[in-house]
Structures are given as structure tokens and as C-alpha cells.
Amino acid sequence: MLAIKKLNNNAVLCRDGQGRDVIAMGRGVGFGGDFPRELPLSKIEHTFYDIDPKGQDVMRDLPSDIVMFAAKVMDIVANELPYDLSTNATLFMADHLSFAVARAQKGVRIAMPLAYEVRETYPKEYKAAQFIVMRLEKELGERLPKDEIASIAMNLVNARVVEAVKATAEPTKQFDDMLEDVIEILESDFRIIVDRDSFDFTRFATHLRYLFKRIQAGESLNSANMQMYKNFREEFPQLAECVKHIGSYCRETWDATLSEEEELYLMIHLNRIISKKGL
Structure with missing residues (x-):
């Protein structure tokens, strides 16, 4: 495999035999030598396809042991969930765990007031999150507060692949306008400036893209999350x-009514953005 760019000491951007970009991870793969250069397959411990430049920047800054751990446990978790996960799911989890570990090491605890509702509404994800927390302590010696289980479970929920609406072409400009309008609403309501280059913004933009497709197709997400939706609104x-x-x-722009499920997911994603602002 051809290594073309160093991300950090344990991660490099490569190009495989079919010309596809792939991030290869392994102990010391970024050390020594100029780029591009051939990277022996024997040195590669894990590969990540379809990681965009922003994701590559995130991976560059994440602890390699956390990324490798996330890759291993997510391979197992993916087999336990009744739906497909995003190609970025491992990166989402590594990013989440990195912040969770940093908080735990500083003695900072983030309360999850909806932990019971998360456990009842998403039992499979909650069980998978318990497994991740248990393995994290056993393999890396990092013990997380119990509240983090619900937070990790919601990370899995957010990483699921929503079946894309069938369409021959996506009206990109309309979507860009919608994304910017929604962010302006958030900035106005909370009096903040959203970092449009952040990883959290990229995750939200991806979620909004699926929402836009469903609006265009006249579809909507609906499930039995009414109690969780009610509790989230109260909290x-x-x-x-x-x-x-x-x-x-x-309603005014697209003649579309959001379901409670859609509103719940919007609140979860937006909460991640504003929480980074300390709000």
C-alpha cells in the first residue's frame, strides 16, 4: 500500500491498489522515511475508508490507543445492532471516548439526566455502551462514570445509517441554504458563533442532509420515543x-412538519454543539 501523507506517528493516509484513499493505523507507521513510500501490509493494524479531510484532521489529534480501541470494539458492536453504522462511526466513537476520558482524568462529571429513558428506549445501544465502558477499563485502564454509558449509547444511535431517500440528484444549493438557515437560528437563539469547521458541525450537517432528503420525499421518522422526547424538552x-x-x-420554507422523533434528534445533535461552548 502506498503511504502518501503522515497524520501522526501511528496513522498515515494511503492509497490502495484501486486508487482509493484510506487511513492506515499501526504502531509507528508514521515514523521515518519520506512520503510517498510503500507501507508493508504487515505493519497495518486497522484501515479506515471514506474519511473526509475534516475527519483526517480529527484523527490526527486523537490518541492512537483510543482510536485503535474504538476500532476494535466497534467491529464487535456493529454485529450486535439491528442496523448499519455510518462509515465514520468508529471515528465518532473515538472522538467521544477521547473527551470522556479527558473529563474523567480531570474529575469532571457530566450528568446525564435522561439515562433511564435512554436505557429503556435504546436497550441494545445501552448494552453495547456498557460493553464499551467495561472494555475501556480493562484494556486501557480508563474508568468512566456510570453516566457516560447513556452518553455513549446515544453516540451509537446518532451513528446509525438512516436509509437514504432514493433520488437521482440532490439539490445541493437548496440543502446548503437550509443548513445555513438552521445554523443562523441556533446562533441567534443562543448568541453564539458556530464553528463550521468543527467535527461536531460536520456530524450535524450529515444528519441535516438526511432530514432534507426526507423532507423532499415527504417522509418522516417516527418511533416510540415520546417519553424521551417529553423529558428532553423538560430538561x-x-x-x-x-x-x-x-x-x-x-413549515414556512419547505411546507414540512417535523415529527417528535425528528425534533428529538435535532435536539441531541444541537446539544452536542452548544455543550462545547459551555452552555
């Missing part, structure tokens, strides 16, 4: 009000 009233404004925008 985060300002966030719920912001999503209400986004819902009004969708």
Missing part, C-alpha cells in the same frame, strides 16, 4: 425552543 427548555423555531422554519 433542556432553551434547546427545545430553538428546535421549535427550526420547525417553524421548515
Whole structure:
């Protein structure tokens, strides 16, 4: 495999025999020598396809042991869930665990008031999250607070692949306009500037892309999350009000009504963005 760029000491950007870009990880694969150069397959411990430049930047800054751990456990978790996970699911998990470990090491604890609802609504994801927390302590010696289990479970929920709406072409400009309008609503409601180059923004943009496709196709997400939706609104009233404004925008601009399920997912994604702002 041809290594063309060093990301860090244990990760390099490569090009495989079919001309596809792939991130290869292994102990010391980034050490020594100029690029491009041939990388023996025997030195590669894990590969990641379909990682965009922003994802590559995130991987460059993540601890290699966390990324390798996430890759291993996500291979197992993926077989336990009744749906496909995003190609970036491992990177999402590594990013999440990296922050969780950093918080735990500093003694910072983030309460998850909806932990019971998460466990009841998403039992498979909660069980998988328990497994991840257990393996993290056993393999890396990092012990996370119990509240992190629910948070990791929601990370898995957010990483699931929503079946894309069939369409011959996506109206890119319309989507870009929708994304920018929604972010402007968030910035106005919370009086913040959203970092449009951040990994969290990329994750939210991906979620909004699927929402836009469903709006265009006249489809909607619906499930039995009514209690969780109600509790989330009660715990985060300002966030719920912001999503209400986004819902009004969708009705006025796209003649589409968001289901409670859609509003719930919007609140979860937006909460991750504003939580990084300390709000």
C-alpha cells in the first residue's frame, strides 16, 4: 500500500491498489522515511475508508490507543445492532471516548439526566455502551462514570445509517441554504458563533442532509420515543425552543412538519454543539 501523507506517528493516509484513499493505523507507521513510500501490509493494524479531510484532521489529534480501541470494539458492536453504522462511526466513537476520558482524568462529571429513558428506549445501544465502558477499563485502564454509558449509547444511535431517500440528484444549493438557515437560528437563539469547521458541525450537517432528503420525499421518522422526547424538552427548555423555531422554519420554507422523533434528534445533535461552548 502506498503511504502518501503522515497524520501522526501511528496513522498515515494511503492509497490502495484501486486508487482509493484510506487511513492506515499501526504502531509507528508514521515514523521515518519520506512520503510517498510503500507501507508493508504487515505493519497495518486497522484501515479506515471514506474519511473526509475534516475527519483526517480529527484523527490526527486523537490518541492512537483510543482510536485503535474504538476500532476494535466497534467491529464487535456493529454485529450486535439491528442496523448499519455510518462509515465514520468508529471515528465518532473515538472522538467521544477521547473527551470522556479527558473529563474523567480531570474529575469532571457530566450528568446525564435522561439515562433511564435512554436505557429503556435504546436497550441494545445501552448494552453495547456498557460493553464499551467495561472494555475501556480493562484494556486501557480508563474508568468512566456510570453516566457516560447513556452518553455513549446515544453516540451509537446518532451513528446509525438512516436509509437514504432514493433520488437521482440532490439539490445541493437548496440543502446548503437550509443548513445555513438552521445554523443562523441556533446562533441567534443562543448568541453564539458556530464553528463550521468543527467535527461536531460536520456530524450535524450529515444528519441535516438526511432530514432534507426526507423532507423532499415527504417522509418522516417516527418511533416510540415520546417519553424521551417529553423529558428532553423538560430538561433542556432553551434547546427545545430553538428546535421549535427550526420547525417553524421548515413549515414556512419547505411546507414540512417535523415529527417528535425528528425534533428529538435535532435536539441531541444541537446539544452536542452548544455543550462545547459551555452552555
